[in-house]
Amino acid sequence: MPKIYLTTPLYYVNDQPHLGHAYTTILADVLTRFYKMAGYETFFLTGTDEHGQKIADAAKQRNKTPLQHCDEMVLKFKSLWEKLNIGYDDFIRTTESRHISVVNQALQNLYEKGDIYKSSYTGWYCVPDERFWTEKDLVDGNCPDCGRKVEKLEEDNYFFRMSAYQDWLIQYIREHPRFIEPETRKNEILGFLSKPLNDLCISRPSNRLSWGIPLPFDPQYVCYVWFDALLNYITSPGYLTDQEGFQKWWPADYHLIGKDIVTTHGVFWPIMLKALEIEPPHTIFAHGWWLIEETKMSKSLGNVVSPEYLISEFGVDQFRYFIMREMALGQDASFSIESIIDRINMDLANDFGNLASRILTMIRRYRQNKLPEALENGGPEEALITSSNRLPDEVFGLIREMKIHLALDRIISAVRDTNRYIESSAPWELARTKQDKKLDTVLYTATEVLRKIALLLYPVMPEKIERLREFLNSREEITLTSARKWGILQPGTAVDHKEILFPRIEKALHKTEPETPKKMETPKKTDYLTFEEFKKLDIRIAEVLTAEKVPDTKNLLRLEIDLGTEKRTIVAGLAKYYQPQEFVGKKIVVLANLQPANLHGIISEGMLLAAEGEDTVKLLTIEGDIPPGSRIR
RNA sequence: CGCGGGGUGGAGCAGAGGAAGCUCGUUAGGCUCAUAACCUAAAGGUCGAGGGUUCGAAUCCCUCCCCCGCUACCA
Numbered sequence: 001m002p003k004i005y006l007t008t009p010l011y012y013v014n015d016q017p018h019l020g021h022a023y024t025t026i027l028a029d030v031l032t033r034f035y036k037m038a039g040y041e042t043f044f045l046t047g048t049d050e051h052g053q054k055i056a057d058a059a060k061q062r063n064k065t066p067l068q069h070c071d072e073m074v075l076k077f078k079s080l081w082e083k084l085n086i087g088y089d090d091f092i093r094t095t096e097s098r099h100i101s102v103v104n105q106a107l108q109n110l111y112e113k114g115d116i117y118k119s120s121y122t123g124w125y126c127v128p129d130e131r132f133w134t135e136k137d138l139v140d141g142n143c144p145d146c147g148r149k150v151e152k153l154e155e156d157n158y159f160f161r162m163s164a165y166q167d168w169l170i171q172y173i174r175e176h177p178r179f180i181e182p183e184t185r186k187n188e189i190l191g192f193l194s195k196p197l198n199d200l201c202i203s204r205p206s207n208r209l210s211w212g213i214p215l216p217f218d219p220q221y222v223c224y225v226w227f228d229a230l231l232n233y234i235t236s237p238g239y240l241t242d243q244e245g246f247q248k249w250w251p252a253d254y255h256l257i258g259k260d261i262v263t264t265h266g267v268f269w270p271i272m273l274k275a276l277e278i279e280p281p282h283t284i285f286a287h288g289w290w291l292i293e294e295t296k297m298s299k300s301l302g303n304v305v306s307p308e309y310l311i312s313e314f315g316v317d318q319f320r321y322f323i324m325r326e327m328a329l330g331q332d333a334s335f336s337i338e339s340i341i342d343r344i345n346m347d348l349a350n351d352f353g354n355l356a357s358r359i360l361t362m363i364r365r366y367r368q369n370k371l372p373e374a375l376e377n378g379g380p381e382e383a384l385i386t387s388s389n390r391l392p393d394e395v396f397g398l399i400r401e402m403k404i405h406l407a408l409d410r411i412i413s414a415v416r417d418t419n420r421y422i423e424s425s426a427p428w429e430l431a432r433t434k435q436d437k438k439l440d441t442v443l444y445t446a447t448e449v450l451r452k453i454a455l456l457l458y459p460v461m462p463e464k465i466e467r468l469r470e471f472l473n474s475r476e477e478i479t480l481t482s483a484r485k486w487g488i489l490q491p492g493t494a495v496d497h498k499e500i501l502f503p504r505i506e507k508a509l510h511k512t513e514p515e516t517p518k519k520m521e522t523p524k525k526t527d528y529l530t531f532e533e534f535k536k537l538d539i540r541i542a543e544v545l546t547a548e549k550v551p552d553t554k555n556l557l558r559l560e561i562d563l564g565t566e567k568r569t570i571v572a573g574l575a576k577y578y579q580p581q582e583f584v585g586k587k588i589v590v591l592a593n594l595q596p597a598n599l600h601g602i603i604s605e606g607m608l609l610a611a612e613g614e615d616t617v618k619l620l621t622i623e624g625d626i627p628p629g630s631r632i633r
Numbered sequence: 634c635g636c637g638g639g640g641u642g643g644a645g646c647a648g649a650g651g652a653a654g655c656u657c658g659u660u661a662g663g664c665u666c667a668u669a670a671c672c673u674a675a676a677g678g679u680c681g682a683g684g685g686u687u688c689g690a691a692u693c694c695c696u697c698c699c700c701c702g703c704u705a706c707c708a
Contacts, residue, residue: 259637291638291702328647332638339645346656350670358667365666406647409655416671423672428665497667504668556706573706594707607707617708 003041005237005249006032009257010049010094010229013073014058017080019290019335020258022307023327026320027287027404028256029086033459034399038480043249045236046081047092048074052225053204056211066211070095083311084320085462090236094213094229102235103228104216106276111217115161115275118218121154121201158203158221165271166197172270178283180266181402182329185259185286189266200268202227230269234278252281259286285402288332305335317461318344318502324460325408341505347408351415352457353502356468358422359446360497366431371447372440373491381445384421385486388414388449392483395456411456418449447472448489455483464501471498538593539609539632540564541622547583549575559583559608563592564629571604577617589620589632 008024011017025046032044050070059069074093081088092099110116170193173179173186180186203221204212212222231239233252238245257265262284270280310319322340325347327333363369374381391414398407422442430439451474458465458478469475473493476482542561549557557572557580570590589609609620 288638289702326646334645342645342657345668349668354668354670356667358671360667362666409647413655419667419671422666423664426664426666431666500668502668504670571707573708575706604707610708 001039001041003043003248004032004035004254005043005252006045006254006256007233007252008046009255009261010047010092010232011077012049012052012054013070013077014054016073017077017307019305019307019310019323021077022080022084023290023323024256024258024287025081025086025088026084026323027329028254029084029088030320030324030404030459031254031256031399032087033462034396037455037459037478037483038396042089043237044088045090045092045233046086046088047090047232047236048077048094049225049229049232050074050093050095051212051222051228053209053211056209059211067095080307083308084316092232092236094232098241099232099235100213102240103213103223103231105240106231106272107223108216110160110275111215113275115164116158116202117161118156118158121157155205155208157201157205158215158218159199160202160227160272161275162200162268162271163197165274166193168274169193169267169271172280173266179270179280180262181283181285185262185266189262192263192267197267200224200227226264226268227272230264230272233269233281234273239278251279253283255281255284257284257286259288262286285329287329288327290327291332291334310340314340314344314505315464317464318348321348321408321457321460324404326405328405329402344502345504347412348502349504351412351419352453353500355415355419355422355446356450356471356501357497359443359450360471360495362427362431363443363447363495364497366427366439367443369494369496371489371491371493371495372443374441374444374448376437376441377445378441380421380425381441384417384445384449387417388452389484389486391452392456392480396480408460411453414449414453418446418453421449422446444489444491447495448486451489452483455479467498468501471496535633536593537591540590540592541587541626541628541630541632542568542590542592542606543628544583544586544588547580549580557583561588561590561606562628563590563606564627568592568605570606570608572608572610574608574610574617574619578619583619586619587622587626587628589622 006028008028011021028044028046032042036042048070050066055069056066059066062069064072070093078091081091094100107116170190173190173193177183177186180189202224203215203218204224206212206214206220206222209222212225213228215221215223233255234246234250237249239250240246255265255269265284265286269284273280307319314322319340322343325343326335326339363371377385391410395407395410398404398410425438425442427439427442430436430442451469451472454465454468454472455478472489472495474489476488482488540563542563544559544561545567546560547557557575557578559570559572561568561570591607591609592605594607611618611620
C-alpha cells in the first residue's frame, strides 16, 4: 500500500489562528482525503511551535506564564481545526516531552560530532524578529527585515556549522527538481545559496531568554526556536523512539508551508537532517499568500478575516471549497466577501446543488422517489458514461500535480455537462409524452453521474457530500475506485431530496467589502460651523511631560501630557520635524475630546494642534504663562 | 536596481512554446424539472512596451514602463 506523509508548519502561537493558518491546514486535509480515497495510507501532522522570545513577551503582556499562554492558544487552534473538520493524525506541541527529548538527543549528537560549536558574537539584535544582523546588514541603523530598532549585543553563543553543507545542498537541490516547489521558490533558494552561507546561531543565553529548551551540553543556553521546531517533523513519526514508525513514514512527502518560511525549510532543515544523517523530505511545497484588498493579510493591518466568522456565515464546506478553488497553489490570491459569495452561488448553488435538486425532484415527481433503471442508453448516455468514468483519474492527476483549483474546475465543468445533458434530453418532455423507458434512462444516468461527481468533491466538502449520499441512499465506500465505476446505484433504491444543499446567498445581506476607512469629505467653503458646534470642541493647553519616538514608525511621537486634571497619552505625527526632547516642558495646544485612535498599538487620547506649511509643520504654543488644562475658546 | 507580488476581452482570474481560455457581467433567444436556477447564441482581447531566440512566443532571453504590498504616520 503506498503511503503519504504530509505536514503543515507548526504554527507559532503568538497569534490567533487566521485565514493563512486555515488555508494551509485545509490544504493538508484535502490532500490527505484525496490520497486516502486513492488507496494511500496517510499520515497528516500539524501542531504548534511554542518557544521563543515573542511567546514569552506575549505571555508576559497577558500576565500568564508562557505555558499557560500556549495552552490557551493551542485550544484555539484545536477548536478551529475541529470546526473545519480537519482530520489530522497527530498534533504535536514543541513543549511536549517526546519532542524535547528528540531535540536534546539531536543537539547532543551534533555537538559531539563537532557540527555545533561555541563562539563569541557581536552583532545587532532585533528583538521582535529574534534575529541577529551584522553591521552591514542594517538599513539606516535599523533591522533590514522589519525596519525596527536594533540593539547592540555581544555574547557567546552556539553555532551550527551550516556552511560545511552548502555545496552538498546546492547539488542536492539541483539533482532533485521536486525538492522545492514551485520552481520560482527553488530558484529563490538557489539564489540565496549563491552567497556564502553563514553558520546559524542556534542558542540564546537563558538569562536573557528562559523560554526554550536548554542545551543538553550547556544549560546556560536555550535552543533557538527554529532549530527546535523543525525537528517536530521527525519527532512525530517516531525518530529515536519508534524505529518502525519512522521507517514507514519518513521521509515526509510534502512539507506544506507559506512562502515566507521557504528559507528555513529549504536551507536550515535539509542541512540539519544531513548533519543528523537523515534523508531529506521529498518535497517542500510553498503556497502563496491570501491578499485582502490587495494587501498582505496580517494582524497588524487589522484586516484579518476570521475563519470562525466565515464558517458561521457561509458554512464550513462552502468555505473549504472557496479557499481551495480560488487559489492557484503557489501563487497569491485575493480574498473578498464578494468573491466568496460569487463562488458559492455560481459553482455550488447554481450548478452543483441545483443539479442535485432538479434530478431528485424529477425522480420524486415522475417516479415516486424510486430510482428507475436505464434500459435505453443512447449516444448521449454513452458519452456521459465514458467521460464520467475518466473523470476520477483526471481529477486525481491534477491533485498529484498540486493543481487543486484546476481539479475543482474540472469537476464543476462535469456538473455543467450533466446540466446540459438534462437540458438536451428534456425529461419533462419525455414525461409529458409518456416515453417511460427513455425517461427512466435519463433519470438514472444523471443520478449516477451525480454520485460519481459527489465522491470527487468529498475531500473538499465532507459534510455536504455525506448529506447528499443520504439523499441518494448511497452507502458504497468513498474511494476513487468506486468513483471510476459505472452502475453502483441500484435501480429501485429509494432516494429523496430532503433539503437544499447549498442555498443561494443574498449579497445584500452581507457587507461585500471589509471595513474601509470612510473617505474624507472636503468641506465646502460655505459650510459654516454653528457656535453650538464650536462649543463641542474641547481645546486646551497641556504641558508635555515626556516625549519619545514610536519605534518602527517614520513620523510618530508618543507624548505624555499633563492636562491639568489628568495625564494622558497622545500620538503626534511630527517626528520628521521635531526631535522628541524639543517637546519636553513645552505648553502645547490639544484637542482633548477627539475620538481616541489606535496608532501603532498606542491609544492616542487627543490631538496635538500644529500648523501645516508646504513642507513643514510648526507646533502651536501659547504666549505667556497659563496653567495646563486651561480651556481655549 | 531594498525585498516581494502583479500587468491576458467591461470585472475577476486561469493558462506558461504549437489554433487566445474560464467564471461573472452585457445583448438576443430557449426551457419550465430545478435554488429568479438551467441551456443556446452573439458582442468584446495588438496577452503592459520594445527588442531577441524559434518553423512557431501570452509562454523562453534581454531592456524598459506602470500598479501594489512589505511600511496603520492624527494633520
